[in-house]
Amino acid sequence: MPASDIDRLQRSFYARNTLTVAREMLGQRLVRKLGAHRIAGRIVEVEAYVGEGDTACHAARGRTARNAVMFGPAGHAYVYFIYGMHHCFNVVTEQEGYAAAVLVRALEPLEGLGSMRRHRGGRDGVELTNGPAKLCSALAIDRALNGADLVTSEEAWLERDALVGESDIAEGPRIGVHGDERAQTVPWRFWVAGNPYVSGR
DNA sequence: CTCTCGATGCGCT
């Protein structure tokens, strides 16, 4: 087994309450492997999408071909294509049959900065990964990764890294959602307070 | 700095 598996997050991490997983994902390392090359960053901002009762969740209107991965087992990647040009990366949570996931909204770059700059058209600094579509671009994540099992994949996974204390976690309403009143106000966006890589607004 | 708006593919109604 690869040395990296020592720190890889296992199924038991993901197969829990989505809000708990979302909070604990802060500080962990998202790793993308392209050939022998690693690109990675610390997760500093996430959003939880919790079940068919959450009208901002893609699964709110039931299972479709697009959102099927969210209904599957925890620990798989849910990657979707949006606005005709962007991708967003999520991690599936909870038990099989319960549609929920955590969207990764921002990373602090740690490995493969040169690759990130290239993938981002020469942009640098916070512009590398301070948004859900930006980090997918930087890490070369697209729909080819949709459904990938992050517990066993050699292409992408999460590694145990720094834990973020409760006092350093900020929370607020999710960004850009179009569900009902509750969906737009419930504080299911979590970020590392003061981290410069957190997305704007 | 803030605000507005176009890009652009596709899943779903």
Add this chain to the structure above:
DNA sequence: GCGCATCGAGAGA
């Protein structure tokens, strides 16, 4: 056809 879990360029203050 409509609308989207976004981004970045451009205009104006």
